Amino acid sequence: MNAIVKKLVLSREQAASGVDYSARNGAACPWCGEKTRITTTRPWEDRTRIRYHRCLNPQCPISTLNVTIKSIEVDLTPDPVLEKSW
Numbered sequence: 001m002n003a004i005v006k007k008l009v010l011s012r013e014q015a016a017s018g019v020d021y022s023a024r025n026g027a028a029c030p031w032c033g034e035k036t037r038i039t040t041t042r043p044w045e046d047r048t049r050i051r052y053h054r055c056l057n058p059q060c061p062i063s064t065l066n067v068t069i070k071s072i073e074v075d076l077t078p079d080p081v082l083e084k085s086w
């Protein structure tokens with residue numbers, strides 16, 4: 001398979017299954033690595049939060065093909081301990 005096509009297929013798979021979300025840097029486009037714009041932020045569900053992004057790089061096929069990039073943020077800090085009533 002053509003290397004570019006292969007990379008595109010992989011990038012689209014990553015965009016669909018979810019890339020890592022950094023609280024500091026947001027989510028990077030799986031194709032070009034540029035910072036993406038958040039289009040939708042879902043509420044926290046347990047310890048994870050899903051967001052949807054768009055790549056804004058006009059040179060990037062992910063952007064040209066209007067591929068939505070999904071990101072997953074995971075918060076592993078423990079929940080606050082409820083104050084004991086006794």
Ligand SMILES: [Zn+2]
Pocket residue numbers: 029030031032033034055056057060061062063
């Ligand atoms: Zn991109």
